[in-house]
Amino acid sequence: MIVQVENPVLEVHDLTVSYDKNPVLWNVDFSIPKGKLVGIIGPNGAGKSTMLKSVMGLVDKQSGYVKVFNKDLDEVREQISYVPQRESVDWDFPASVLDVVLMGRYGRRGLFKRITKEDKAIAMASLEKVNMQDYAKRQIAQLSGGQQQRVFIARSLAQQANLYLMDEPFAGVDASAESSILNLLQEMRAEEKTIMVVHHDLQSAYEYFDWVILLNMRLVASGPKEEVFTPELLQETYGGKLTLLDSLSNFIRQKEFPIKG
Amino acid sequence: MRELLEFLSLSNANVRYVVLGVMLLGASTAVVGTFTFLRKKSLVGDAVAHSVLPGICLAFIFSQVRHPLVLLSGAFISGWLSILSIDFITKQSRIKADAAIAIVLTVFFGVGIMLLSYIQSTGNAAQSGIDHFLFGQAAALVGNDVIMLAIVCAVLVVVVWLLFKEFSILSFDADYAQSLGLPVRSIEFVLSTLTVIAIAVGIQAVGVVLMAAMLITPAAAARYWTNRLSVMLLLAAMFGALSGFFGSYISYSAPKMPTGPWVIIAVTFIAFISMTFAPERGFFFKWLSKKRKVNTTMDENILKIFFHLGEKEGDALTSRKIAQLQARRYFEESKMQASLKRLCRDGKVEEDEHGWKLTKVGVIESKRIAKLHRLWEMYMSKFLKIPADHVHEGAESLEHFFTPELEEMLEQELDFPETDPHDKPIPYTKTSVS
Incomplete structure (x- = not known):
């Protein structure tokens, strides 16, 4: 069940990715319409984060291509923003909340250039959107998990992009932070932004998203949630691992054969 | 006492050179080392420091002169080779980073010592300077060395100043930096190059064995006093300069003594004070x-x-x-x-x-x-x-x-x-x- 769309914001075509010679995504092929909240759902090790990373060009593709707004990534960098997993960085880094949010402006500012007053104003406005303006001067190590997540989202907002890829923004945050993040994402959607979110909780997924991608090493389904949330497709996504594929990749890893060239 | 006063007054031109040179060096290696520290690459820094030795020896064997620029080039090349070897082993084999670092460090250093013994056995007159590279001998710096040192240090500091925001985002969140379209590979390359240069110029005063401490310890001490990266860089530079000052004094007053260990004692003392008395973290x-x-x-x-x-x-x-x-x-x-x-x-x-x-x-x-x-x-x-x-x-x-x-x-x-x-x-x- 894969619904392809006209004039997609994001088109992933026949994408295969492997990590340490171990294939984690096989021939993934889907497209995403504009202005939707998109959930990427699947069990642990399904390749959800890897897919976001390969869209952003952070991991090498073995085959396939990605088009954003019908262009190559490098032509439209400024329109796409990535929020990595919160645990992927060391929060004891000597930086204030504002310092981190300002990083969202580095791409536009370019090499050697200093941060301007305008950048600071944008960063502060982004902090206000996640309701963290009072924490601007706070050292990042002092933040709670939910606050750290909101700082990451503010940093991404400071990029003023049109397509957002967020890796597990709801992981390890408390209920009130979760609902405030969800509100923010809905506001962004109202402004015609497209947001793709890696999500681990099947329970809340139906409520949160408009469009759902079911992933388990391969693409199981992609489409409006009403069409995708069927017992058969969920069973296909979560019901047991693809054991043969798994042992095959194990074997490949041990022998260190390259797969697909 | 008279000796100390004479030293402090910097009336002797050579003393002036040495003190200034070593302080500059301490400051600039500490600035570059702050990023090594924050990127958790301290051990790589240690490996590079040990690995510059064969480069220095080979440069000397082939050129037969003790010109600082020649030796520096040798050090630079073998330092970079060691980084590439560590990367290669980690990416292409099942050996993990810590083991790769240990292997590269020991191999390069071993070869360096072999070459050093060879130079000593040939009894080349100019070789007297070469074995100072093991533990450092600040007092052996002459006017020429210091001028080159000053230029290199100034270049290091200026590059860090220019690329401050790139280095900081690279150290905090490299994936995100890449997602912004920043040329992360190139920035990383520049930073590694600065690190190798800092080490290559520093060994004259501190020696290859102890150089890593000059890179890492001032940053580790500075982290205790501040939560701001810019302040941390300034503090690290200050601590580095202070230890350099102390080390060069020892080298001057006790010429038989290698400088490196004394610089390390000074910088470790500063780190100890920081760990103990710094507000909040101490x-x-x-x-x-x-x-x-x-x-x-x-x-x-x-x-x-x-x-x-x-x-x-x-x-x-x-x-x-x-x-x-x-x-x-x-x-x-x-x-x-x-x-x-x-x-x-x-x-x-x-x-x-x-x-x-x-x-x-x-x-x-x-x-x-x-x-x-x-x-x-x-x-x-x-x-x-x-x-x-x-x-x-x-x-x-x-x-x-x-x-x-x-x-x-x-x-x-x-x-x-x-x-x-x-x-x-x-x-x-x-x-x-x-």
Whole structure:
């Protein structure tokens, strides 16, 4: 069940990715319409984060291509923003909340250039959107998990992009932070932004998203949630691992054969 | 003494050169090393430091001159080779990074020592300088060396200044930097190159064996004093310069002594002071705040005794003897005395002929503690479903950790209940006092 769309914001075509010679995504092929909240759902090790990373060009593709707004990534960098997993960085880094949010402006500012007053104003406005303006001067190590997540989202907002890829923004945050993040994402959607979110909780997924991608090493389904949330497709996504594929990749890893060239 | 004064006055031109050179060097390696430290690449720094030795020896063997630029180029090449080897082994084999670092460090250093023995065995007159590269000999720096050193150091600092925001985002979140379209590979390459250069110029004064400390220790010390990267860089530079100053003095006053170990002792001393006395992060500060916490906990417990006795007898302001307080809840007399004195100083209790009594402020404070205890008990029985007869201990330890914000949250979460799980009334201060 894969619904392809006209004039997609994001088109992933026949994408295969492997990590340490171990294939984690096989021939993934889907497209995403504009202005939707998109959930990427699947069990642990399904390749959800890897897919976001390969869209952003952070991991090498073995085959396939990605088009954003019908262009190559490098032509439209400024329109796409990535929020990595919160645990992927060391929060004891000597930086204030504002310092981190300002990083969202580095791409536009370019090499050697200093941060301007305008950048600071944008960063502060982004902090206000996640309701963290009072924490601007706070050292990042002092933040709670939910606050750290909101700082990451503010940093991404400071990029003023049109397509957002967020890796597990709801992981390890408390209920009130979760609902405030969800509100923010809905506001962004109202402004015609497209947001793709890696999500681990099947329970809340139906409520949160408009469009759902079911992933388990391969693409199981992609489409409006009403069409995708069927017992058969969920069973296909979560019901047991693809054991043969798994042992095959194990074997490949041990022998260190390259797969697909 | 006269020696020290002569040194400090920098009247001797050569001393001036050496001191300035080593201080500059300490400062600039510390600046570059701050990023090595923040990227958790300290061990790679150590490996590179050891790995420049074969490069220096080969450069000397082929050129037969001790020109600093020639030796520096040799050091630079073999330093970079070691980084590439570590990367190659980690990416292309199953050997993990720590083992790869150990292997590369020892191989390069071993080859370096072999070449060094060869140079010594040939008895080349100019070789006398070469073995100083093991442990450093600042006093062996001459005018020429220092001028080159100064130029290189200035270049390092200027590049860091220009690429400050790129280096910081690379150190904090490299994936994100790449997602912004920044040329992460190139930035990384520039930073690694700066590190190798810093090491290559530093070894003259500190030596390959101990160079990593000049790179890492000033940054580690500086981290204790600040949460801002720019301040951290400045502090690290200062610490590096200070240790350089000390090391060059030793090298000057005891020419037989290698400089490296003394520079390291100086910088380690600074790190030790930082770890111990820095506010917030230092051991001493932590010990002090822990002690303070123990004291306030004790004080709050005493206030609670006053509250309980007052609640039972219906009069919060009665004077009480220490024995009476102990009868309600026992603490050692000396501890109680000390606590009462602290409370007296804070204006929460006062002493009269009948013993100790709460002041108005003390009454409010005592109610607050009792309220927190009972609210927390309520919370545990309501939300954590802990039976009423088991909630006391938990509340006893946690009631002392409440901030005003948490207190407010707790009140609102429970919606201001009237009684605790033991049906005792909860004494809200705002309504009951005013």
